[in-house]
Amino acid sequence: xxxxDFLYLTGIGTSAAILPSLAFGKLISVEEALTPVDVALxxxxxxxxxxxxxxxxxxxxxxxxxxxxxxxxxxxxKRVDNIANSESYGMGIRVIANGAWGFAATNNLDKDSIAKxxxxxxxxxxxxxxxxxxxxxxxxxKGFGEVSWKTPIETNAFSVPMAEKVDLLLSVNNEAxxxxxxxxxxxxxxxxxxxxxxxxxxxxxxxxxxxxxPTFTLTKIDAVAGKFETRNALSAPMGMxxxxxxxxxxxxxxxxxxxxxxxRYDMLEDVREAAVHVDEKLKAKPIAPGKYDxxxxxxxxxxxxxxxxxHPTELDRVLGYEANYAGTSFLxxxxxxxxxxxxxxxxxxxxxDKLETGSLGAVGYDDEGVxxxxxxxIKDGILVNYQTIRDQxxxxxxxxxxxxxxxxxxxxxxxxxxPNVSLSPGTAPLSAADMVKNVEKGIYMFGRNSYSIDQQxxxxxxxxxxxxxxxxxxxxxxxxxxxxxANTQEFWNSCVQRCDKNDYRLGGTFSDGKGQPSQASxxxxxxxxxxxxxxxxxxTGRKI
Amino acid sequence: MAILSKEEAQAILKKVLSYSKSDACEVSLNGSDxxxxxxxxxxVSTAGQIDVMSLSVSSTFxxxxxxxxxxxxxxxxxxxxxxxxEELAKLAPENPEYMPPLGPQTFxxxxxxxxxxxxxxxxxRADMVAKSLSVSKGANLEAAGFLVNSNRFSSIxxxxxxxxxxxxxxxxxxxxxRNQQGTGSGYVEQDFNNLxxxxxxxxxKIAASKANGSAGAKAIEPGKYTVILEPLAASDMLGNLxxxxxxxxxxxxxxxxxxxxxxxxxxxxxxxxxxxxxSDPLNPEVPGSTWSGDGLPVTKTQWVENGVVKNLSYSxxxxxxxxxxxxxxxxxxxxxxGNQSLEDLIKSTEKGILVTRFWYIRMxxxxxxxxxxxxxxxxxxxxxxxxxxPIKNFRFNESPVIMLxxxxxxxxxxxxxxxxxxxxxxxxFTFSSLSxxx
Numbered sequence: 001x002x003x004x005d006f007l008y009l010t011g012i013g014t015s016a017a018i019l020p021s022l023a024f025g026k027l028i029s030v031e032e033a034l035t036p037v038d039v040a041l042x043x044x045x046x047x048x049x050x051x052x053x054x055x056x057x058x059x060x061x062x063x064x065x066x067x068x069x070x071x072x073x074x075x076x077x078k079r080v081d082n083i084a085n086s087e088s089y090g091m092g093i094r095v096i097a098n099g100a101w102g103f104a105a106t107n108n109l110d111k112d113s114i115a116k117x118x119x120x121x122x123x124x125x126x127x128x129x130x131x132x133x134x135x136x137x138x139x140x141x142k143g144f145g146e147v148s149w150k151t152p153i154e155t156n157a158f159s160v161p162m163a164e165k166v167d168l169l170l171s172v173n174n175e176a177x178x179x180x181x182x183x184x185x186x187x188x189x190x191x192x193x194x195x196x197x198x199x200x201x202x203x204x205x206x207x208x209x210x211x212x213x214p215t216f217t218l219t220k221i222d223a224v225a226g227k228f229e230t231r232n233a234l235s236a237p238m239g240m241x242x243x244x245x246x247x248x249x250x251x252x253x254x255x256x257x258x259x260x261x262x263x264r265y266d267m268l269e270d271v272r273e274a275a276v277h278v279d280e281k282l283k284a285k286p287i288a289p290g291k292y293d294x295x296x297x298x299x300x301x302x303x304x305x306x307x308x309x310x311h312p313t314e315l316d317r318v319l320g321y322e323a324n325y326a327g328t329s330f331l332x333x334x335x336x337x338x339x340x341x342x343x344x345x346x347x348x349x350x351x352x353d354k355l356e357t358g359s360l361g362a363v364g365y366d367d368e369g370v371x372x373x374x375x376x377x378i379k380d381g382i383l384v385n386y387q388t389i390r391d392q393x394x395x396x397x398x399x400x401x402x403x404x405x406x407x408x409x410x411x412x413x414x415x416x417x418x419p420n421v422s423l424s425p426g427t428a429p430l431s432a433a434d435m436v437k438n439v440e441k442g443i444y445m446f447g448r449n450s451y452s453i454d455q456q457x458x459x460x461x462x463x464x465x466x467x468x469x470x471x472x473x474x475x476x477x478x479x480x481x482x483x484x485x486a487n488t489q490e491f492w493n494s495c496v497q498r499c500d501k502n503d504y505r506l507g508g509t510f511s512d513g514k515g516q517p518s519q520a521s522x523x524x525x526x527x528x529x530x531x532x533x534x535x536x537x538x539x540t541g542r543k544i
Numbered sequence: 545m546a547i548l549s550k551e552e553a554q555a556i557l558k559k560v561l562s563y564s565k566s567d568a569c570e571v572s573l574n575g576s577d578x579x580x581x582x583x584x585x586x587x588v589s590t591a592g593q594i595d596v597m598s599l600s601v602s603s604t605f606x607x608x609x610x611x612x613x614x615x616x617x618x619x620x621x622x623x624x625x626x627x628x629x630e631e632l633a634k635l636a637p638e639n640p641e642y643m644p645p646l647g648p649q650t651f652x653x654x655x656x657x658x659x660x661x662x663x664x665x666x667x668x669r670a671d672m673v674a675k676s677l678s679v680s681k682g683a684n685l686e687a688a689g690f691l692v693n694s695n696r697f698s699s700i701x702x703x704x705x706x707x708x709x710x711x712x713x714x715x716x717x718x719x720x721x722r723n724q725q726g727t728g729s730g731y732v733e734q735d736f737n738n739l740x741x742x743x744x745x746x747x748x749k750i751a752a753s754k755a756n757g758s759a760g761a762k763a764i765e766p767g768k769y770t771v772i773l774e775p776l777a778a779s780d781m782l783g784n785l786x787x788x789x790x791x792x793x794x795x796x797x798x799x800x801x802x803x804x805x806x807x808x809x810x811x812x813x814x815x816x817x818x819x820x821x822x823s824d825p826l827n828p829e830v831p832g833s834t835w836s837g838d839g840l841p842v843t844k845t846q847w848v849e850n851g852v853v854k855n856l857s858y859s860x861x862x863x864x865x866x867x868x869x870x871x872x873x874x875x876x877x878x879x880x881x882g883n884q885s886l887e888d889l890i891k892s893t894e895k896g897i898l899v900t901r902f903w904y905i906r907m908x909x910x911x912x913x914x915x916x917x918x919x920x921x922x923x924x925x926x927x928x929x930x931x932x933x934p935i936k937n938f939r940f941n942e943s944p945v946i947m948l949x950x951x952x953x954x955x956x957x958x959x960x961x962x963x964x965x966x967x968x969x970x971x972x973f974t975f976s977s978l979s980x981x982x
Contacts, residue, residue: 080637086613103592107615124591127666131674133587162635183796221797226804228797228911321584323688324720324731327903330980332726411594450908452939454918459939459979461916463908483908483916485939485977516582516690516718538976542912544800544945 036194037067037089039206043146046198048111049093052118054200058095058125060138061118062199062368065091065109066410069192071158075169076185077177083162090410093118097125099135105411139393139401141370143202149364151210152357153241157190160242168245172271176218179275182228186216186271189237189510191522195367203369211360211522212244213237213510214267220278229281231274232465234258234299234447235265237508237522239360253503255433257468257475258446260297262505263358277466277478284480287467289539293442294484294532295435300464301423302507302525303448308488309343309350310421310525312457313377314404315386315396321416326514327455330488331383336396341383344492347530349424350378352387354403359420359524360508367414370403377421381493389416408519415515422506422526426498432529435499442470443482443537448507450483450540461485463540481541494535499528546575546595547662547697550709556599556617557701563626566603566633568645569703572837573599576696581669584688586680588673591666603629607642610635643860645702646839655831656712661739662695664715669693672717672744679748680721685755689719691744700839708835715742720921721755722982728761728934729982730754731901731921733776735961737831754900754922761934763978764925770896770952771973772889772926777919778879778968779960780902784913785944786821786877789847791856795866800913800945801856813851815948821848823874830964836872845871851948881954881966889955889969891929896969898924898931902940913943918979937982938975947973 046063053061068088074081090107091114102125106117157165169186176184191211198204215233222228238244240263247266252259258277259269296304312329316322335341354372355362365371368390377385390401407414436444447465454460463483468475486494508524548556553573560571575597582590600613603626610632614625669691680687693715701707718733730751736742773781788794794801794808801809824844825832834842838860846854855871863870890898905917919937926932947970955967 079640081639082611083632083636084611084613085632088615090615100588101590103590105592105594107596120593124593124666127670128581128588128591131588131670131677133585166637183798219798223797223806224804226797226802228802230798319585320686320688320722321589323584323686323722323729324582324690324718327981328722328726411596413590413592415590450906450916452904452906452916452918454937454939454979454981455903455920456981458981459918459937459977461908461939461941481909487980517578517580517692536977538941540908540914540916540941542909542914542943542946544912544943 036208042196042206043198043204045091045109045114046196046204048114049091049118050198050200052115053093053095053122056119056122058097058122060096060200062094062197063091064367064407064410065196067194068409069158071190073165073169073188075173077173077183078170080166088409091117092407092410092412093121094413095121095125096136097122098129100125100129100132101136102128103413136391137394139390139399141201141390141401143199144205144369144371145202146204148206150208151239151362153210154243155241156210157212157242158192168267172216172267175268175271176275179272180220181218181275182221183219184216189213197365197367197369199369201369205365205369207364209363210241211237211239211510212241214245214265216271218271218274218278220282222282227282229278231277231281232447233267234270234465235261235267236299236506237360237510238263238358238506239362239524240358258466260299260505280478281480284478286541287479287482287537287539289537291534292537293439294535295439295442295444295470295529296532297432297446297529298505298507298527299447300445301527301530303451304462305421305423305525305527306509306512306523307451307453308457308460308491309378310418310523312488313386313421314416314418315388315392316416318386319392319395322514325516330456330458336383336386339382342381342493343378343383343489344381345495346380347426347495347498348378348381348492350421351424352377352402352419352421354419356420356524356526359506360522361420361524366403366405367407368401368405370401370405372403375402387416387419392416406521408521412519417514417521418512418523420524420526423498423530425501425504425528428500430497430499432499432503435497435529435531436470436475437473439470439531440472443479444468444470444475458487460488481539482537483540484535484537486535491532491535494532495530496533497531499530503528546577546597547695547711548575553697553699553709554707557699557707560599560601560622560626561701561703563623564603564703566605566630568604570602570645570700571599571702572698572700574698576694578692578694579664579666579669580690580692581673582690583673583677586677586687593666599625601625601629603633604642605633607638607640608633608636609639609642641861643864645704646706647704648706649835649839649841651708651841652826652834654710654825654834655828656710656737656833658713658738661693661713661715661737664693664739675745676719676748679745679752683752683756685721685723685752687719687721689717691717698833702839706839708839710833710835712833713737715739717742717744717747719748719751721751723755723759727982728755728759729921730758735959758922758934761936763936766938766975766977768972768974770893770969770971772886772893772896772898773968773970774886774900775958775960775965775967776901777899779963779965780905781915781944781947782879782965784907784915788913789857789873791858791866792862794856800911801853808856810853810856812853814853814945815848815851816951817851818951818954819848819851819948820880821877822846823877825874825876827876827878827964829959830876830878830962832874832876832962840870840872842872842874845874875962877963879957879963879965881957884953884955886955886967889953889967890926890931892953893926893929893969896926897935898926908941913945914941915943916941918981937979939977939979940974941976942974
């Protein structure tokens with residue numbers, strides 16, 4: 001109905017007749033999810049908003065027509081808990097009027113509703129202008145005309161038959177049960193963001209973005225002792241298609257205590273190993289608190305990078321825009337201006353990269369029409385840059401935005417979000433197995449577990465899915481109740497060695513939370529296995 | 545527009561069910577109209593208004609269920625969403641835990657809606673924020689805050705004749721005030737269903753006073769301390785505890801409510817004798833929906849009495865397995881306290897630490913419910929019944945189960961989030977390291 005109304009009102013009914021009938025449906029069919037909305041139609045709708053905004057006094061406007069597809073398959077032991085396909089489709093309109101921002105969104109995509117939402121955005125901007133202290137300053141951005149970008153996938157996960165995906169998860173569960181698991185939950189999350197951006201700068205950008213995340217939690221119970229232990233999957237959420245779930249030996253790193261996966265994941269193999277790990281966890285010895293050298297696998301280190309490097313280098317936090325929620329940052333502008341703030345050791349080279357293949361944050365253009373790229377954030381241990389967007393770039397003297405703007409839905413306001421922020425691999429050849437050989441008293445950690453950091457990103461505490469004891473260069477068993485507590489700057493200054501590019505892998509999260517109302521963002525962090533010396537480790541065991 | 549009346553919602557749900565060809569069909573229709581304004585650095589940063597409405601259809605053949613959702617409501621779309629759910633159901637494997645829909649139920653009328661809150665508009669919000677900004681600017685502080693109000697409806701109907709509808713409003717305000725040097729920070733947060741109760745000026749003055757009072761914090765050694773938790777800090781700790789009142793995970797042996805050797809800790813003295821927790825959606829201070837998502841009536845339930853666990857929550861399926869009555873949880877939680885004010889608790893403390901709030905709380909060990917996190921936005925040292933000086937923030941590692949065994953005193957409960965939570969005096973609270981964060 002919405003489509004027909006719109007077509008009628010905009011006078012493009014003839015060509016509309018040959019459009020896929022689902023173009024404007026909000027339905028969740030697998031087949032229809034594969035049929036994107038016609039680009040010409042999106043442009044027409046966007047132009048209604050842009051023209052209405054200008055006619056009502058906006059000095060700038062951008063429009064995002066978003067179609068967000070999600071598919072979730074959740075299983076438990078021998079059954080499927082849930083299969084859900086969802087789609088959210090609508091338009092968000094952001095304007096500057098009288099120097100202030102205004103935003104409104106609608107899922108009624110007929111001409112009148114778009115115009116009405118646009119007028120509301122302008123009215124909100126004008127209302128906000130009354131209590132504004134200084135007008136918005138946008139970094140200049142040229143229009144790109146009509147362009148497009150797609151995640152380079154091999155197999156669209158939405159096109160893989162449901163039965164095949166369910167079979168995979170139930171096979172994973174079966175392996176877990178065969179391995180003695182009492183409980184096993186396995187899930188597969190698939191995301192397709194079909195985003196169309198248009199602005200009064202003259203850009204019309206059509207993007208098709210894919211993400212996938214297979215995961216499981218395996219639980220064993222020692223009823224006599226009243227104890228349970230779990231191990232989560234060591235997969236990473238990826239900016240890939242279903243090919244991520246098709247194992248390749250060349251994408252595995254074997255030889256250590258845990259098989260590690262690069263851009264192809266073997267879920268069946270991982271769950272078999274997990275069943276063995278949980279037995280070891282149930283028998284693991286409690287850690288003696290103290291200083292240890294940490295060898296951190298990328299499946300664990302990504303989250304430490306995310307929290308202690310990614311977040312404090314977000315310029316909006318540095319400036320105070322997140323003070324009421326996510327917090328501010330210890331990396332204040334004076335530290336960056338000094339050009340000598342020693343964030344970490346010389347090993348620490350951190351790069352922001354919005355284009356990295358396979359990463360969750362890879363897009364061609366951000367959600368305010370800026371073409372994406374790559375830049376240094378920490379160079380040889382020194383803070384050299386932040387992450388920014390168009391209305392904040394001028395504050396750090398940048399002439400252009402770094403393309404870090406993102407909204408999690410058409411009805412969310414876009415704002416500064418973290419690009420992929422990664423620790424570069426070392427240049428000298430070094431494998432993880434060789435790194436372990438030189439550690440006298442250490443812990444080798446895999447997988448994310450508990451994580452917590454303060455609102456300015458000084459003090460953090462992390463634990464892992466698996467913590468092996470390293471004694472005199474050898475892995476001698478598993479620790480339980482191990483968590484490391486550190487200060488960000490001290491921790492990164494204790495970074496002494498990185499493995500080489502052959503060990504480099506991505507980790508990531510689907511649900512980085514920030515903003516009010518809170519929005520989720522998906523972001524990856526790459527790293528090689530990395531060694532940190534003399535880190536404070538606590539024992540988290542308690543009795544209740 | 546997105547807020548349908550009971551009759552309007554019922555009409556759409558009936559129409560959807562009329563298209564169903566499945567053995568059983570459950571439909572839910574929800575809508576919200578939400579307006580917000582966000583400010584930082586003493587100026588409005590973003591503001592918006594969002595209306596959404598969505599319909600979800602779950603169709604079942606035998607024990608095979610499929611679910612589809614939609615946000616268009618013309619007849620063709622409604623027919624299609626039903627067809628889609630039915631197609632998915634046919635493709636789905638059997639769910640051995642499937643429970644057939646409930647028949648008609650009786651629900652009490654909820655107290656969740658307030659017309660004045662529903663009528664809030666961008667001007668109302670801007671005026672409320674202007675009051676907050678007048679405080680920060682007047683005190684030479686920098687404010688960052690968020691005001692959001694929502695007007696929602698939710699409704700469900702199924703092929704067995706069950707129908708439930710609820711309409712609710714909420715207004716939520718929070719603000720952080722920081723001094724110009726970045727050495728002091730204060731915070732307040734408040735939720736109400738009723739706009740009349742929300743005073744952004746008075747709340748902002750509290751945040752300002754904490755920002756000034758917390759400047760120049762001294763470092764004291766981490767360790768075990770008697771703490772006085774303001775209701776917000778107490779509530780931050782208790783969320784994870786409340787989520788643990790689930791019978792199934794306890795029976796399965798993977799919860800802090802699981803008993804050594806099997807079974808649950810239902811009936812055990814798990815907390816201090818002065819701990820009493822109940823939920824009641826008809827409590828006018830913390831009104832909630834009187835029905836759960838699966839159509840069960842939600843009524844007043846005692847969860848903990850004199851420290852003893854009295855009830856665990858049972859889903860319909862788990863109840864059927866354990867020969868129990870299903871029992872839904874409610875967000876309208878009340879932790880009973882006394883009549884003492886926060887000031888009274890401070891006065892009675894020889895040495896201790898006052899905590900305004902906690903931050904970044906994460907589960908460290910689900911078995912003991914050990915949590916870690918940090919203090920934030922105003923932490924103070926108490927000596928001889930008085931606040932002596934602000935102290936630097938701490939990281940804690942503590943379990944709310946242990947915390948509720950170390951209760952020295954509970955003050956007068958106040959609305960915090962969706963619950964009524966008292967300020968608490970707790971002994972031996974474990975702080976494990978210092979943080980430089982302000």
